[in-house]
Each structure stands twice: as structure tokens, then as C-alpha cells.
Amino acid sequence: MQRYSGFGLVKHALSHHENWQRQWRNPTPKKQYDVIIVGGGGHGLATAYYLAKEFGIKNVAVIEKGWLGGGNTARNTTIVRSNYLWDESAALYEHSMKLWEGLSQDLNYNVMFSQRGVLNVGHTLQDMRDIQRRVNANRLNGIDGEVLDAKGVQELVPIMDCSKNARYPVMGASWQPRAGVARHDAVAWGYARGADAHGVDILQQTEVTGFKIRDGQIYGVHTNRGDIEAKTVGCVAAGNSSVLAKMGGFKLPLESHPLQALVSEPIKPILDTVVMSNHVHGYISQSDKGDLVIGAGIDGYNGYGQRGSYPTVEHTLQAIVEMFPIFSRVRMNRQWGGIVDTCPDACPIMSKTPVKGLYFNCGWGTGGFKATPGSGHVFAASLAKGEMHPIAEPFSMFRFHSGALIDEHGAAGVAH
């Protein structure tokens, strides 16, 4: 792998930047691998990267039906935080946060991780009680957090309407200074480049059409480019997980919904943090390019179409204008949707399945991007050892039969 550095940049300038190495190969599928990862998004690529780098399993294929990071990895609003309520999810997202903090160095790829802080705004007394409870829980778990009053919020975000005259007056917020945003495409590309350098085959335009299962044990997959064998298969397919589970002969407690996001025309720097509100229901940050990045809730119906309804966009923008009247005349530039796989308890599934050797990492719903490094890391550890990593253990799909749910609807940020 060609390492990136300031010196390299100067060197390549001499040849007009025409001789940069390709970031990853485009190999022909081998007949057999040790591990197959289905799904070449952030989580899948991170899994492959850590498998090869930390667990010494380099004979790995990542199978992607489209192109790298073309799904939710490229469609999210890039927010990274770890202020979750329950111990199980706090451990998972904080593990991820710690990896984020060293990710650019680890990958030798600038993922533009910017710890500009995240505000979760409260508009009612109950919001404030929940915020206090969550921040206290976070601190007990070693996660940074503060409770701010309306004055504190106004000082951090002068352009926000914190007056008492607002329809839903801002009463305060939780503040996680270590949270922030990252460049989502760079995360997928950085992991892909790193995995490829360790010998992982990334197979794009390759669609899994079925599993090869014998006596309850998986031994390979059917694809549109022929059969590929492996005794361990990890599925990391987000919105299409239910379709894959059906091929494996079982059901997952998931529903796929469209989740929409939009960006405005680029404007001068005006918002230097991330503002989220569960109550008026919208979230907003400003990208380095200057566009406001805006998102909110899912469309309520099931859908695989990567698009949603206009009323949802309208409600999203109503919430944003409610908090930021100053943005009322900013024009929106682009709008799109992704398919998110929501789980009944708003927590992911990282689990063994009824098929031996077949593992699923799914159900991240609306909040998967922030977990990319941690999810990949603990899932890789689980695939390598054949036993779920202690952090992944509570997220078994069988919790919906045992009743040990992890109810994160409060901290998930988006109503499901």
C-alpha cells in the first residue's frame, strides 16, 4: 500500500498527480475463502479490515452487489456520538468512539473526524429529566457529558432561537464535547484501502443470490459470479438483511424503512456544532463545504426504494426552522433516502443465527454510521473466534425471545 503523507503529496505534484496507486484492487473471486462478508458498506469493510489486521485472517472476501459504500454509508448525516443510556449500548458506542479518535492515523486516511460536539436539545420538563438521567448514566460509564441550561445552549449556538417565545422553548440540552462528525465516504474508502492492503478481496458488482447450507452449517454462497465457499459468513447488509435472512431460512425482527436526509446550498460558516432535537424532531450540522446537513425521522411505512415521501421532508424542515428561524430562507439543494433496518428496541443485532457459521450484523436502524469502527471491530473478533465478543453478546437476535431487550428509543435520536 502506498502510504499517504505530506511528503508524498509534494513528490506526486512533480508528476502532476498522475501516478497515484489505485486504492484497492478489483480481483476475480477465488473459489474459497476463510471468511465471507456480505455487504461492502462501512460496517462490512471495517469488519474485513479488523479481521485481517488484528485477528490475522487475511483470506477474506467482501461481497458487494453495488459499489463500495453506496448505501447508507454514503447517505447518512455523518454524526458520531456515544451518549447512549444503557450500559450495553454505551459500551458499544464508546468502544467505537475510542476507535474514531485514532482512526485517521490507523488507516493512514483522513476521515476528517471533527469533534465539534453534539447537543441534544430538550424542550419540556420531561426532556430535561431524561437528559439528566442520560448524562448521569453516561458519566458513570466514563462517557463525557454535561447538562446545559437554555443560557448555556444559547452561548454555544448563538443563532438558535432560545427565547421563551418559541413554540417549543429550549429548556436546555445534553452536550457531548467529544462527539462530532466525520466524512462518511472517506470512512468506507479508508477501510477498503486498508483491508485490501492486508489481502482482503473486495468484490463489487457481485450479488449474493443464496446460501449453501448443509446439515445446518453454512459452507458458501451463490452469487451472480458463481459459487464461493467459506465456512464462516458474516452478513452486514443493513436494509436488505431481512432478504438475506429469508435465504438462510429464518426471520429477523427487522423492518426496513426509508430514512431521508437533505443538504442546503453552501453558505458561509454559521454552525460549528451538531444540534439534535428529539422533541421537535430534526438534526442539523454544517459540512466543511458549507451546506447544512439535515435529517429527521423515518418514513413510517416499510420500503426498499431508497426514497420517501415529501410530507416527511416538510416536517423535518419545519423542525429545523422552529429551532433556527434564521434558516427559513435557505434553499435546499439535494434530498435523498436510504433503507434503514429498524429493530423493535432501537438497538442493533450482532448475533449467531440458527445456521451454524452464519452471523448477522444488522438492525442499526437510523444510527449505524457512528458505530462503524466499533461494530466492525467486535464483529471481526466474533467471526475470528466463533464466539460473540463480550460487547456484542447482549445484542443477540435471541433477545427477542428471552425478553432481554435494550430499550434505546430515548437515546436513539430518531423516533422509530
Add this chain to the structure above:
Amino acid sequence: MFYIYCPYCGEHREEEEFHPKGQAHIERPKEPEACSDEEWGNYLFFRDNPRGVHHEMWVHAVGCRKFFNMTRHTVSYEILETYKMGEQPSITADSQNPPRETVPVSHPEGVRA
């Protein structure tokens, strides 16, 4: 934007008057106490999530406030029919053979956000 025919009002109305309410035709177990953990968990949490023809409940929230059923394609989003509670769908995944599948819409410009 959906334009939905409410089988009770007998009119097409805009999507904003309605709310989706999840999978249709789920039957509560007759004797919950007799259910195993697996059966009860399946009833509570495990839903059909097909990529194709789907039957779901909707409520005409700011209209007649009645629940009804809808058969809809989850990729093309095409509404194939709506029908009253207690009725059975006339269109199913099997009757739609080969299933209607439109080309998935991609938004390549979206990846630059």
C-alpha cells in the same frame, strides 16, 4: 407522496391524512399463557419485511379514523389495493408472478453530502 383510497370514506385522499400502522393480518395468540417464549416473541417482534408485495395496516388518522388494509409494493411503492378490516387481499406476492420489480432508484449525487 401517496394518494390513498380509503375503503370506508370511498375517496382518494393525500398521504398526510393517514398513518402506516405496520403489518396486517397478525393474529394475537388465542391463549397467550400457553405460548412458549419463542411463539410469544415471534408474535410481538417478528414481522414480515418483504422486498416486494406487502400487506399493511393504515389508519385514516384525520379522516374517518378507521383502520384499513393496503397491499403495496415495497420497492416501487405502488399501491395495489386497499380493503376493509376483516377482508382478505385479492392481490398477493404469489398472484403477482412474476413480481413487479422496478429498477431501484439510485441517487448518485447523494453520495457527495
